[in-house]
Amino acid sequence: MKIFFLLGCIMAALSVALGAFGAHGLEGKISAKMLDVWKTGVTYQMFHAGGLFIVALLMDKIQSSLVSAAGWCMVAGIIMFSGSLYALSTTGMKFFGPITPLGGVAFIIGWILLGTAIVKGL
Template sequence: MKLFLILGVLNGFLSVALGAFGAHGLEGKVSEKGLSQWSKAVDYQMFHTMALLVTGLLMSKIQTGMMTSAGWFFFIGILLFSGSLYIYAPTGIKTFAMITPLGGLSFLIGWILLGYAIIKHI
């Protein structure tokens, strides 16, 4: 429970910092497409930061391995999806773009597990 709350707080901080860096530090240095990809990474990191926080809070009410798994899938999704876009946007290295869908799949699995745990236990 506490771990996902801490991961949520850290990712919230990072998404704000990386969003500001993208808006001010990358402008004029990265293509419009790169800036759009960076922005998408920030958005998805923040959305799933909220999912981490909700998961952490719900763990006090729902104590099941599905909740823990959901939290880890959200966190891994942030690393793979947003992380790969943070690297791909300024570099254009296609290998990183190929990792992004794995992060998206991780997000989907996290949402399925979270939803199932809620339906089954509340």
């Protein structure tokens, strides 16, 4: 439980810092389109930091490995989805583009696992 609270705090803090960096450090250095890509990464990272808090809170209430698996899927999603968008927007390397959907799939699986755990556990 503590690990997901900690990861949620880290991801939320990083999201704020990366959002500020994008707004103040990248503006004028990358194209408006790539700045929007950066912002998408920040937005999804913050939403899923919140998801990690939900996972942490539910771990005490629902005794299921699905809850923990959901949390790890969200962590993987943040790294792959948001991380690839940060890399793509700052480097322009198309290599990072195909990684983004894998992170999106990890997010979707995480939410499905969490929902399944809730239905089964409550």
